[in-house]
Amino acid sequence: MTIDGAEGLSLTDEMKAALRPALRRIPEQARSWRRVEAVLAAAEQILEADGYDEVVQNLSGLCSRAAVPTGTFYTYFENTEVVLECIRLLWAERIFEYTDAAYARPCKTWQEVADRVVDGTLEFFSHTATRTLWLTHQLSVPAREAELRANAWAGSRIRVEVQRLGYAFTGDELDELVLVEIADQLCRLAFKARTDTPDPALVDRAKRATRAYLATLLIETK
DSSP states (O other), X not given: OOOOOGGGOOOOHHHHHHHTTTOSSOOOSXXXXXXXXXXXXXXXXXXXXXXXXHHHHOXXXXXXXXXXXXXXXXXXXXSHHHHHHHHHHHHHHHHHHHHHHHTSSOOSSHHHHHHHHHHHHHHHTTSHHHIIIIIISOOOHHHHHHHHHHHHHHHHHHHHHHHHTTEEEOOOHHHHHHHHHHHHHHHHHHXXXXXXXXXXXXXXXXXXXXXXXXXXXXXXXX
8 A cells, every 4th residue: 555645645543643753743633634644645756756865855845745835844744854754654554454455365375374474575565665765764763663563463463374274373472573574574685686576586585484484383283
């Protein structure tokens, strides 16, 4: 899921909660939130089309695209770097959505459970915005913490899916997280090697590595 423009961005309550620590002032009305949404949508459009520096250095261009006065911008954002931090936090929240989408269809084998972790991660990094913010620029501490929380939740879904197939998951919460982090780090490497599209050889190894770790945590109970 990507931000498809100011009109297409509608923040959920969870997303608003994720943004509150980064905002200079918390919007109190729906109209005020729409202004924040407009800035974030415009920033991602610029990020996708023109790159990170254009968002950071061209405040007037950002406000013009968002149709938001500069004074209103500073009501909610300390600077343009904060806007990009908000986009990071929103994408971290979307990891929950990608996980739900990955397991929307029942898995037939435990190997498929592992593969879908990789597939969901590849979908996340298929966007220019996430590749720019995750692979080119270092995540802030809050954004990394948000990502880890989402990855931990994704790991818990692995346990649920293999249990549905009749396996006992013998690992703990750290094992759940490690499974997702294996896929995450190898998918990053796959995109770094090919920029716009992942390297198929590295994708194959990401799936093999995720499967191999998951295999050590399963006992068939059926």
